[in-house]
């Protein structure tokens with residue numbers, strides 16, 4: 001244990017940081033994760049879901065930015081429905 005450990009930690013840290021940054025995260029946060037968790041950090045960043053590519057919309061009531069899959073606004077409790085073109089063409093009952 002010594003320089004070898006530091007070298008391995010740095011390699012995992014750099015690899016994790018580069019992948020994390022490519023996925024829209026912070027390079028330095030993932031660098032630290034990789035250096036502390038080593039292989040587990042690298043697995044974590046590979047499994048890490050890139051939230052940046054998720055579609056977003058704005059809550060009509062409070063204006064909070066939410067992911068499209070969010071059905072109830074966590075801030076104001078407004079029910080949010082997915083925009084469905086099939087429903088808008090339905091004749092009124």
Ligand SMILES: [Zn+2]
Nearest residue numbers: 059062073076
């Ligand atoms: Zn809201």
